[in-house]
Structure formats: structure tokens, C-alpha cells
Amino acid sequence: MTAVRTGNTQAKRDRRNGRNAGRGRAEAVTMVVAGVVAFPLFWMVLTAIKPEDEVLSADPKPWTLRPTFDSFVRALTVQNFGRYFLNSVIVALAVVLLSMLVAFLAAAALTRFRFRGRTTMLIMLLVVQMVPVEALTVPLFFLMRSVGQSVPAFGLNHLGSLVLVHLAFSLPFAIWMLRGFVAAVPKELEEAATLDGASRFRFLWRVLFPLVAPGLVATSVLSFIHAWNDFLFAKTFIISAAENQTLPLALQVFVRPDQNDWGAIMAGATLMTIPVLVFFVFVQRRLVSGLAGSVKG
Amino acid sequence: MSTATRRARARSGEGRTALAYLAPALLVLGALLAYPVYQLVVISFYDYGQEQVSGGAPLEFLGLGNYTTLFSGSRFWAVLAQTVGFAAVCVAGTLLAGAALAVLATRVRPWARTCLFLAALGAWATPAVAGSTVWLFLFDANLGLVNNVLGLDGFSWTYGKWTAFGLVAAEVVWCSFPFAMITLYAGIKAIPGEVLEAAALDGASTRRIATSVLLPLLRPVLAVVTIQSVIWDFKVFTQIYVMTNGGGIAGRNLTLNVYAYQQAFAASEYGLGAAIGVVTTLVLLAITVVYLRALRRSGEEL
Amino acid sequence: MRKRWLAGALPVVSLVVATACAPVQSGPAQSSGDETTGQVRVWLFDEVNRAPKEKVVADAVAEFQGKHPGVTVDVQYIQVATRAERFKAAFSDPASAPDVAEFGNTDLSGFVAAGGLADISNPALNWADVHDMLPAALDATKVDTKVYAIPWYIGVRALYFRTDVFTELGVQPPSTLDEIAPLARRIRAAHPDLLGISVGGKYTYGALPFVWGEGGEIATSLNGKFSAAIDSPQARAGVARYTELLRDDICPPAQCAGNGGDASVEAFRAGKAAMTIGGDFNRKSVEASSVKGKYAVVPLPGKAAGTIAPAFGGGNLLGLLAGTKHRTLAFEFVQLLAGKQYQRKMFDAMGNLPTYQGLQRELAESEPALQPFTATLASGARFVPNTPAWAKIDSQAVIPTMLQEIASGAKDVDTATKSAADAMNAAFGS
Structure with missing residues (x-):
């Protein structure tokens, strides 16, 4: 907030009165924008709970008087929905944990140390984000096939292969973002810790890690989304093991180019969005300060 | 021991520690990103179709053959131009919406801001497949709410080249402005209130404060947001793929990334698809370098 | 300095790439086993x-x-x-x-x-x-x-039509390929809410009977070597006959150009079309739709009255x-x-x-x-060219692209069939 901390109370009050009218207008605009932005989501949930004849009506109403969970039932009874959900959670959590650990170490190295090749590494982190993920599917497919020949759990048809690729794809951005958080921790703290005789390692875990934790949480959201939303790799890597499929593929069952079951699609989309949204809302504050931290660095 | 040698030793120790910290990241990135990228480049030099992949036919080295095929067709240039134009519109839309709403968010009380942020987070959190589908449904020719409200019954938004691009761009802006907005908002909040107060006390107009105080201070944040938006919007895949059903009528809504995917996976021309992927990366790289240069010239560091 | 180094390194790198490393191949599929459990x-x-x-x-x-x-x-x-x-x-x-x-x-x-x-x-x-x-x-x-x-x-596919609409207008199902367009146009003029006939720009198997019915071929083979014939006069006539249906007065391209077979049938099921080309496998779903009891199926007529257009x-x-x-x-x-x-x-x-x-x-x-x-x-069903190249032509969507280009007005029949033929020959040649 841009509130004034010092100064004449009278002047402050005047200014506040003048500001109130403008603020009212701004708030009205804000609410309209928020409504527009949220509208597709509202429509998604609404369509999911509408009965089928209302979904297919040529005269759609922005409400329903006959809410039903039929579409959710159709979405949930699709083969192994629970299993798919669990698989998605496993992959996303594994990616989040691993990428946070690896990215934290890398970000610490890139921010706290000066060494040759540091700038090159930073630039490379940007550059690798420019390679279209879709184009890498073919080389990664063969790489995972070879991996699978020695470590089956990380090969094709297994969840491990998905964890590995998403780890790789979420790392550059995670490091890039975490760098800002690490940089925001005052140098003096490190010097103080060193003077206290703490080893670098101790400093890293006992001092830096807790301080950067909010940033880690914020960054983890993006890694989570990355792994959670993917359907390209799930589709390509999990060839015949139905027990290892993930959620976006369950949704695909209803996405037909010709005969869409809109109700079930929206129900599936709702179910898929909820975990991310919960995660998001949960870390919202940290995300804001986190993004601020990342851009300061 | 002289200070210089001590410092040198400390420095080499630093290097070693830094390397140790970096090792896991380097391992992952090297094996799972750098190596596949290298393979991608290699594949782009070969005639690599399904028969070659499954070992049914010998590999044929084409050198730059795939690239010449690509550059000599008019298709590629049309798609390239479309991609650049589409990405430019998306980036501009994202930045404008993000910046305007970030400023707006600083001017309202927390409850309104929370509403805005929740809505934005919702848009951001929606998986691309789900978001695209919802938008498609909203704009459906017969069942969509938009046509119903506008009285355009039966009008197909996805048929015309420009309406289709416009619709996809709107969806892309919808799901990518939250990142810009929240980052910029955080950037504005990080500016000490005293700076703005001082400017206001000096009698500077809102516009002046915006252009000569806020903007310079926000430039690093803007740079990060712009670069990320360029990277993301240039590579938009899911939205185009889902909303225009794989590239529109007779492929007139293709962008480079979807074109590469179609060549590689639909037509099994992995070599050609890889070549398009390489070109996409290089174009994106070129754009970013030009942008960074411009930034550096105006006095900013990465 | 660095740039010069790069320029020197590039050819070396590409040479290494060319000689030492090649993309991965699967190797021949292993001999199949014969386990009994x-x-x-x-x-x-x-x-x-x-x-x-x-x-x-x-x-x-x-x-x-x-x-x-x-x-x-x-x-x-x-x-x-x-x-x-x-x-x-x-x-x-x-x-x-x-x-x-x-x-x-x-x-x-x-x-x-x-x-x-x-x-x-x-x-x-x-x-x-x-x-x-x-x-x-x-x-x-x-x-x-x-x-x-x-x-x-x-x-196999045949012509589905709405008996109630035909009775109301006093018309008969078409007896030749040429009659379809005028009939469909007439129905749409009388019922602007109905598609005259629901067909699609991606409906290859709906379009092929028109090509074959006019005496055209997708491709001809000579000693096992295929060459495209989709730009022959007969095939062009068939393509023109079919794409004539993808016009605003029959099946507006904005609605139909993106449709494949299922979507074409879907419009008929929804009661939004007077005719469509549908398969035996669509029958149960049409029977379960809003047009139940209001439709009938006849073979798609051929060039001459009393004949049947060769189906896919x-x-x-x-x-x-x-x-x-x-x-x-x-x-x-x-x-x-x-x-x-x-x-x-x-x-x-x-x-x-x-x-x-x-x-x-x-x-x-x-x-x-x-x-x-x-x-x-x-009466004789036909098939697509029996060559591995067809898989490629099919996955490159050569025929749908051709139909869509004509339907959207991007190209005329001659140009579109020519570029389709070129694309096919490229696939046959490789």
C-alpha cells in the first residue's frame, strides 16, 4: 500500500477523501474484470452440473435449476479415474520435491558464488526454455527406452519416465526464479554465519533454506502445474500400461473431435483444475512475494 | 601465506563447492535436455521416417536437405510469419492486460484485490487443455453462450482464419496475463512507498509518475516478464492444437510448433519436424537476443 | 574472437555429427515367442x-x-x-x-x-x-x-435422408449423383434451418464415391508403381461435384469444412440436416437419436440412374x-x-x-x-491405393486439405487437385 506513514493528519484525510471516489471507481472496474476473468471457470463448473439437455440447448442459460452430478459420475466412472488421479499426484509431487531440491542447490551456487561460466549457465537456462518441448518428444522417447533397458522403473511405460522429463523441463524456470529469492537474502547473514564457524553446508540448510522456503513454495506451484497438465508425454511414453496413465488422458476420453460429451469434459476439467487451484490459493501470498523476489535478483 | 594466495585458494574452493551444488542440476539438464536437443539437431540432418525409426529402412544422411525442403516451400514462410504475428499479439495483450491490472490492483482495497487475484489465479491454474475446451464451448457456433448473447447464431469463430487466431489469442492472453500481472504487481510493491510519495509531493502528475518514476524502476521486472511471455507465446501449442483442431481449415492456423508436431507425428517426417523445431528455437533465440541487446543498450543488465 | 571460433567449429561439429552419431533405430523386431501362459x-x-x-x-x-x-x-x-x-x-x-x-x-x-x-x-x-x-x-x-x-x-456408407422433409416437399431421393446438389439446394431454400446435405471437408470417404462415380481414380498403378490420378478430368469432375455441396446454399463451409464423417452424421442425428452420407456402423446411433422413425437409407446413386456409386x-x-x-x-x-x-x-x-x-x-x-x-x-466397393505410401498420404491429410482448400475458396478445383496430386506423387516416389 502506498499509505503515508508520516505527515499532517488533516492533509492525509483530505487526500483520502479525494482518493475514495477514484478508489470506488477502480474497485468497480476491478470487480468487473475479475468477473470476466472468472467467467470461463464459472461456465465450466456450471456446464458440469447442468443436465444433459440443458448443456445441448441452443439457448444456454447462465444458471441451472436442476443441478445434477451425472456428468461427474460419467467422468469418474471412466476406467480407473481414481488410479489416473493418484498417478498424476505421484508424478507431480515427485517432480516438485526433486526439482525444488535440485533447483535450490543450483540457485544457491549461481547466486552465492562467482565462478567462470556462471553467466553462460544463466544464459543457457534461458535458451533451453526456448526449445519447443513437442519437438523433443522423439529423442526423449528413445532416451527413455534406453534408460528402461537398465532401470525399468524409469523406462517407457513407467511413471518414472514422466518424473524425469518433467523434472528436466521444470528445472530451468525453477532455478531462474529461485535465483531471485536467494539473492534477496542479505550477504551479511552469510558472513555472520561463517564468523560463527558454521560450515557452508550448515549455512545452506540451517540459514538459507528456511529463508528461501517461501520462494520454494511459490516456485513449486509452477513445477506442479507443469507436471500436472502434461498430456503429451503421458500419451507418448505410457504405451500400453493402462495402470500408469495420468489424468489428462482420462479427460481425453471425452474430447472427441466430433461428438464431444461437453458435460463430462467440463466435469473432468473441473476435477483436474481443483487441485491446482487449491495449491495456488494456498500459496497465493508467497507467490506474490516470490515473484517479486525473483525479479529483484 | 599472502592474502592473494589465500583469496585464490578460497576462490578455487568456492568453485568446487559451486560445482558440487550445481552437479545435480547439470546432470539432469545435460542428460535430459542437452542430449535430446543434440539428438534433435542430428535427426534434422536425416531422412528419418517411421520405417527408419523401426529399423525397416536404412538411414539416409541428407545434410541440410530437410532445411532446403523447408525453406523452398511457401508453406514454411507463411507459417513463420503467422507465428511471429500471433506471438506478438499475444505478448502485447498479455503485457498490456497484466500491467494495467497490476496498477489497478495497487489502487484498490485488499478485498477487491483478492477477488481479482483469485480470478486470475483460477485462469492461470486451469490446465491448457481444459481452458481451451471451455473457451471453445463458450464460442461454439450453436451451443455457445457468446453467439447466443450476440445473436450470431450459427456463426463459426473457428472457421475464419482471423477469427480463429483472435479467439486463440484471447484464450492465451486470458491464461497468461496473471503471471504478468502478479509479477508486475509484486514489482510495484517492491518500490518503496516513499519514492512515490516524494514524487507526488513534488506535484508530479499521475502520468509523469508512471512514466518517469515507475517505469524505469520496473524495467527489470518488465524485461523478465516480456522474455518469459515471448518464450511462452511463441511456442503456444495446446491452444492452437485443441481450438483450431490441429491447425485450422486446410492448415491456415498453423504456427511453427504445431507445424513441427504435425510433420513429425502425423506425417511421420521426424527429420523435417526436427528441422522445424531447430528453426523455431533459433528464431526465438534471435528475437530474445535482439531484445536483450536493446535492453542492455538502454542500460539494463540481465 | 569468439565468433570466429564458432564459425570454425561449425563445420567440424557437423562433420562429427554426420559421421559419428546417427539417430536411433529400433533394430529389427525380435523374433516373436510362443509362450502358452x-x-x-x-x-x-x-x-x-x-x-x-x-x-x-x-x-x-x-x-x-x-x-x-x-x-x-x-x-x-x-x-x-x-x-x-x-x-x-x-x-x-x-x-x-x-x-x-x-x-x-x-x-x-x-x-x-x-x-x-x-x-x-x-x-x-x-x-x-x-x-x-x-x-x-x-x-x-x-x-x-x-x-x-x-x-x-x-x-460401407450409404445415403441417409429425412422421410418427413422429403414427403413435405414432395421430393424423391436422388437417383443420380448429379441430382444431389440441386435437390439439397432446394431443400435448404425451403428449410433454411436444415443443411441440404451434411457432408464435410475432412470426410474423405464421403467424397471418394463422387470421384469414383464420375469414373475417376485417386491413383493408378502400373507395374506396382503408383501415380496420382486425382487431377484427371474425371476425378476433377467428381471433386467438383462433391465440393459443390460445401457452399452456403447447401452446407455452409463455416459449419461443414471442418467436419469429418462422424460430425457430418452428428448434424443429421441432431435433426439439422435433410441428408447425409453415413455408414452401417452409424445406424444404431441414428436410431437412438431425435430423427428415429423419420429417416430412411438408400444406396448413394451413381452417375447413371439406377446405378450405385462405388463406395469405399x-x-x-x-x-x-x-x-x-x-x-x-x-x-x-x-x-x-x-x-x-x-x-x-x-x-x-x-x-x-x-x-x-x-x-x-x-x-x-x-x-x-x-x-x-x-x-x-x-455392386462393388472400392479401396484406397494399396501401398504403404497411402498411410503417409492419409496422415498428411492430403485429400482433406484439398477439399478444404476448395470449400474455403483458397484454391479452385484445378489448382487444389494439382497440388494434391503433387503431394501424393511425392509420397509414392519416396
């Missing part, structure tokens, strides 16, 4: 209304497992739209591939060329039932006299994947599913037309609704 994995197509199919297949699985103790059958339903990618992946990693799969007859030659399917000539030709099947259906399973699959059902002889096959470790078991399961008993059950469940001549005759007598389809089949 374990799990047989099966891929079948997912379908709009899958439950009845699933039930029949579950019966077959139960029967099979009862007969073979120690054997389990795992059935997965894969999506038709993305099947090409699934199969490519399976061919590239035989260890993860299933044993048995359902696929379309147009997929076959491409799959064989990719080395994905097992040669089953020996067991197949020794199976007596196979010789009761329609010769044309059986031919579609062969590449160079070797058999790679067993026909499971046949898909579609159909689905069951085959063994090259890497299967359960050769005998897998083939026995195929025999069970494609046998007379289960083809009959699939007909009852889904409406799929069986591949056995005797069974077909029997069903046509008891179910008059099948008559237009069997008549179409009897």
Missing part, C-alpha cells in the same frame, strides 16, 4: 457408444480364459483419432507393445511397412472360416500375398504385433473374436456388418435396414 494384451478401438462392444468382448475374454487356464487377457480401448501415434510408439518399443490389436484396413500397409505386424499367412490360410469371408475383405489384409490380419467387420470398402481388422510373445494364443483369440459367433454378437451390439458372406445374407433378410448397405457392397 501369461497375459495376452489386446488393443481395441474406443467407440462412441462402447458399452455393448465392451460387453461382447468381455464374454469372449471369459470364454477364452476358461478354455486356457493360466492365461489372462487384458483389453484396452484406445482412441481412434490418436491411434497412429499409439501404434508408432508400440512399433518403436516392442517390449511395451500389445499382442493383438484392432486397426483400420487403410492402416494395414503402412503398419506392415513400419515392420509392426506379424505375418500370419500360415495360421490364417489354414483356418477354414477365413475362406467364407468376402474375398474383397480378405484382400485388404494382404501385402504381397502375405496375410497380416483377419477382417473383423465391414464399413472400409472395415476393421484384427492383427498380431510383430513382437508378440504369445503367437499361438494371440491368434486363437483373434479367431475367437473374428469367428462367426462373435461377429454376429458384434452386429447385434454395434450394428457392425460381418465379413462372412453367408452371415451377411442371413442378416440382410432378417434386417431390411441392412439392405442399402449390402446392395452397395454387392
Whole structure:
């Protein structure tokens, strides 16, 4: 907030009165924008709970008087929905944990140390984000096939292969973002810790890690989304093991180019969005300060 | 021991520690990103179709053959131009919406801001497949709410080249402005209130404060947001793929990334698809370098 | 400095790349094993209304497992739209591939060329039932006299029309190909809310009868070498006849250009079209829609009155994947599913037309609704060029692109057919 901390109370009050009218207008605009932005989501949930004849009506109403969970039932009874959900959670959590650990170490190295090749590494982190993920599917497919020949759990048809690729794809951005958080921790703290005789390692875990934790949480959201939303790799890597499929593929069952079951699609989309949204809302504050931290660095 | 040698030793120790910290990241990135990228480049030099992949036919080295095929067709240039134009519109839309709403968010009380942020987070959190589908449904020719409200019954938004691009761009802006907005908002909040107060006390107009105080201070944040938006919007895949059903009528809504995917996976021309992927990366790289240069010239560091 | 270094390094790098490292190849599929226990994995197509199919297949699985103790059958339903990618992946990693799969007859030659399917000539030709099947259906399973699959059902298309609308306007179903457009235009003029005929820019198998009906060909073959004929005068006439339907006064391109077969039929099911071209496999779903009791089916008429336009002889096959470790078991399961008993059950469940001549005759007598389809089949169904290149032409969407270019006005018939022919020749040539 841009509130004034010092100064004449009278002047402050005047200014506040003048500001109130403008603020009212701004708030009205804000609410309209928020409504527009949220509208597709509202429509998604609404369509999911509408009965089928209302979904297919040529005269759609922005409400329903006959809410039903039929579409959710159709979405949930699709083969192994629970299993798919669990698989998605496993992959996303594994990616989040691993990428946070690896990215934290890398970000610490890139921010706290000066060494040759540091700038090159930073630039490379940007550059690798420019390679279209879709184009890498073919080389990664063969790489995972070879991996699978020695470590089956990380090969094709297994969840491990998905964890590995998403780890790789979420790392550059995670490091890039975490760098800002690490940089925001005052140098003096490190010097103080060193003077206290703490080893670098101790400093890293006992001092830096807790301080950067909010940033880690914020960054983890993006890694989570990355792994959670993917359907390209799930589709390509999990060839015949139905027990290892993930959620976006369950949704695909209803996405037909010709005969869409809109109700079930929206129900599936709702179910898929909820975990991310919960995660998001949960870390919202940290995300804001986190993004601020990342851009300061 | 002289200070210089001590410092040198400390420095080499630093290097070693830094390397140790970096090792896991380097391992992952090297094996799972750098190596596949290298393979991608290699594949782009070969005639690599399904028969070659499954070992049914010998590999044929084409050198730059795939690239010449690509550059000599008019298709590629049309798609390239479309991609650049589409990405430019998306980036501009994202930045404008993000910046305007970030400023707006600083001017309202927390409850309104929370509403805005929740809505934005919702848009951001929606998986691309789900978001695209919802938008498609909203704009459906017969069942969509938009046509119903506008009285355009039966009008197909996805048929015309420009309406289709416009619709996809709107969806892309919808799901990518939250990142810009929240980052910029955080950037504005990080500016000490005293700076703005001082400017206001000096009698500077809102516009002046915006252009000569806020903007310079926000430039690093803007740079990060712009670069990320360029990277993301240039590579938009899911939205185009889902909303225009794989590239529109007779492929007139293709962008480079979807074109590469179609060549590689639909037509099994992995070599050609890889070549398009390489070109996409290089174009994106070129754009970013030009942008960074411009930034550096105006006095900013990465 | 650095730039000069880079410039020097580039050729070296590309040389190293060229000589030392090549992209990965799978190597020839390993010789298939013949284990007599374990799990047989099966891929079948997912379908709009899958439950009845699933039930029949579950019966077959139960029967099979009862007969073979120690054997389990795992059935997965894969999506038709993305099947090409699934199969490519399976061919590239035989260890993860299933044993048995359902696929379309147009997929076959491409799959064989990719080395994905097992040669089953020996067991197949020794199976007596196979010789009761329609010769044309059986031919579609062969590449160079070797058999790679067993026909499971046949898909032919015919003309669906709305009896209520036709009666109201006092019109008859078209008797020649040329009559379709004027009739459709007239209906739409009278009923602007109806499509004159629901067809689509991606509906290859709806368009092909027009090409064949006008005496055209997709491609001709001379000594096993194919060359495109889609730009011949006859084929162009057929393409023009078909794309004439994709106009605002019949089937507006904004609505129809993006449609494939299912979407075309879907508009008819929704009561938004006076006619459409639909398959025997669509019959059950049309029967379950809002136009039930208000429609009839006739064969798509040919060039001359009283003739039938050659239909595309579609159909689905069951085959063994090259890497299967359960050769005998897998083939026995195929025999069970494609046998007379289960083809009959699939007909009852889904409406799929069986591949056995005797069974077909029997069903046509008891179910008059099948008559237009069997008549179409009897007058001679046609097929796409039987070459691996077709898989490529199909996946590059050469024909849909051509139809869409004409429908959207981007190109005229001559230019569009010419570029389609060029694209096809490029595929045939490679």
C-alpha cells in the first residue's frame, strides 16, 4: 500500500477523501474484470452440473435449476479415474520435491558464488526454455527406452519416465526464479554465519533454506502445474500400461473431435483444475512475494 | 601465506563447492535436455521416417536437405510469419492486460484485490487443455453462450482464419496475463512507498509518475516478464492444437510448433519436424537476443 | 574472437555429427515367442457408444480364459483419432507393445511397412472360416500375398435422408449423383434451418464415391508403381461435384469444412440436416437419436440412374504385433473374436456388418435396414491405393486439405487437385 506513514493528519484525510471516489471507481472496474476473468471457470463448473439437455440447448442459460452430478459420475466412472488421479499426484509431487531440491542447490551456487561460466549457465537456462518441448518428444522417447533397458522403473511405460522429463523441463524456470529469492537474502547473514564457524553446508540448510522456503513454495506451484497438465508425454511414453496413465488422458476420453460429451469434459476439467487451484490459493501470498523476489535478483 | 594466495585458494574452493551444488542440476539438464536437443539437431540432418525409426529402412544422411525442403516451400514462410504475428499479439495483450491490472490492483482495497487475484489465479491454474475446451464451448457456433448473447447464431469463430487466431489469442492472453500481472504487481510493491510519495509531493502528475518514476524502476521486472511471455507465446501449442483442431481449415492456423508436431507425428517426417523445431528455437533465440541487446543498450543488465 | 571460433567449429561439429552419431533405430523386431501362459494384451478401438462392444468382448475374454487356464487377457480401448501415434510408439518399443490389436484396413500397409505386424499367412490360410469371408475383405489384409490380419467387420456408407422433409416437399431421393446438389439446394431454400446435405471437408470417404462415380481414380498403378490420378478430368469432375455441396446454399463451409464423417452424421442425428452420407456402423446411433422413425437409407446413386456409386470398402481388422510373445494364443483369440459367433454378437451390439458372406445374407433378410448397405457392397466397393505410401498420404491429410482448400475458396478445383496430386506423387516416389 502506498499509505503515508508520516505527515499532517488533516492533509492525509483530505487526500483520502479525494482518493475514495477514484478508489470506488477502480474497485468497480476491478470487480468487473475479475468477473470476466472468472467467467470461463464459472461456465465450466456450471456446464458440469447442468443436465444433459440443458448443456445441448441452443439457448444456454447462465444458471441451472436442476443441478445434477451425472456428468461427474460419467467422468469418474471412466476406467480407473481414481488410479489416473493418484498417478498424476505421484508424478507431480515427485517432480516438485526433486526439482525444488535440485533447483535450490543450483540457485544457491549461481547466486552465492562467482565462478567462470556462471553467466553462460544463466544464459543457457534461458535458451533451453526456448526449445519447443513437442519437438523433443522423439529423442526423449528413445532416451527413455534406453534408460528402461537398465532401470525399468524409469523406462517407457513407467511413471518414472514422466518424473524425469518433467523434472528436466521444470528445472530451468525453477532455478531462474529461485535465483531471485536467494539473492534477496542479505550477504551479511552469510558472513555472520561463517564468523560463527558454521560450515557452508550448515549455512545452506540451517540459514538459507528456511529463508528461501517461501520462494520454494511459490516456485513449486509452477513445477506442479507443469507436471500436472502434461498430456503429451503421458500419451507418448505410457504405451500400453493402462495402470500408469495420468489424468489428462482420462479427460481425453471425452474430447472427441466430433461428438464431444461437453458435460463430462467440463466435469473432468473441473476435477483436474481443483487441485491446482487449491495449491495456488494456498500459496497465493508467497507467490506474490516470490515473484517479486525473483525479479529483484 | 599472502592474502592473494589465500583469496585464490578460497576462490578455487568456492568453485568446487559451486560445482558440487550445481552437479545435480547439470546432470539432469545435460542428460535430459542437452542430449535430446543434440539428438534433435542430428535427426534434422536425416531422412528419418517411421520405417527408419523401426529399423525397416536404412538411414539416409541428407545434410541440410530437410532445411532446403523447408525453406523452398511457401508453406514454411507463411507459417513463420503467422507465428511471429500471433506471438506478438499475444505478448502485447498479455503485457498490456497484466500491467494495467497490476496498477489497478495497487489502487484498490485488499478485498477487491483478492477477488481479482483469485480470478486470475483460477485462469492461470486451469490446465491448457481444459481452458481451451471451455473457451471453445463458450464460442461454439450453436451451443455457445457468446453467439447466443450476440445473436450470431450459427456463426463459426473457428472457421475464419482471423477469427480463429483472435479467439486463440484471447484464450492465451486470458491464461497468461496473471503471471504478468502478479509479477508486475509484486514489482510495484517492491518500490518503496516513499519514492512515490516524494514524487507526488513534488506535484508530479499521475502520468509523469508512471512514466518517469515507475517505469524505469520496473524495467527489470518488465524485461523478465516480456522474455518469459515471448518464450511462452511463441511456442503456444495446446491452444492452437485443441481450438483450431490441429491447425485450422486446410492448415491456415498453423504456427511453427504445431507445424513441427504435425510433420513429425502425423506425417511421420521426424527429420523435417526436427528441422522445424531447430528453426523455431533459433528464431526465438534471435528475437530474445535482439531484445536483450536493446535492453542492455538502454542500460539494463540481465 | 569468439565468433570466429564458432564459425570454425561449425563445420567440424557437423562433420562429427554426420559421421559419428546417427539417430536411433529400433533394430529389427525380435523374433516373436510362443509362450502358452501369461497375459495376452489386446488393443481395441474406443467407440462412441462402447458399452455393448465392451460387453461382447468381455464374454469372449471369459470364454477364452476358461478354455486356457493360466492365461489372462487384458483389453484396452484406445482412441481412434490418436491411434497412429499409439501404434508408432508400440512399433518403436516392442517390449511395451500389445499382442493383438484392432486397426483400420487403410492402416494395414503402412503398419506392415513400419515392420509392426506379424505375418500370419500360415495360421490364417489354414483356418477354414477365413475362406467364407468376402474375398474383397480378405484382400485388404494382404501385402504381397502375405496375410497380416483377419477382417473383423465391414464399413460401407450409404445415403441417409429425412422421410418427413422429403414427403413435405414432395421430393424423391436422388437417383443420380448429379441430382444431389440441386435437390439439397432446394431443400435448404425451403428449410433454411436444415443443411441440404451434411457432408464435410475432412470426410474423405464421403467424397471418394463422387470421384469414383464420375469414373475417376485417386491413383493408378502400373507395374506396382503408383501415380496420382486425382487431377484427371474425371476425378476433377467428381471433386467438383462433391465440393459443390460445401457452399452456403447447401452446407455452409463455416459449419461443414471442418467436419469429418462422424460430425457430418452428428448434424443429421441432431435433426439439422435433410441428408447425409453415413455408414452401417452409424445406424444404431441414428436410431437412438431425435430423427428415429423419420429417416430412411438408400444406396448413394451413381452417375447413371439406377446405378450405385462405388463406395469405399472400409472395415476393421484384427492383427498380431510383430513382437508378440504369445503367437499361438494371440491368434486363437483373434479367431475367437473374428469367428462367426462373435461377429454376429458384434452386429447385434454395434450394428457392425460381418465379413462372412453367408452371415451377411442371413442378416440382410432378417434386417431390411441392412439392405442399402449390402446392395452397395454387392455392386462393388472400392479401396484406397494399396501401398504403404497411402498411410503417409492419409496422415498428411492430403485429400482433406484439398477439399478444404476448395470449400474455403483458397484454391479452385484445378489448382487444389494439382497440388494434391503433387503431394501424393511425392509420397509414392519416396
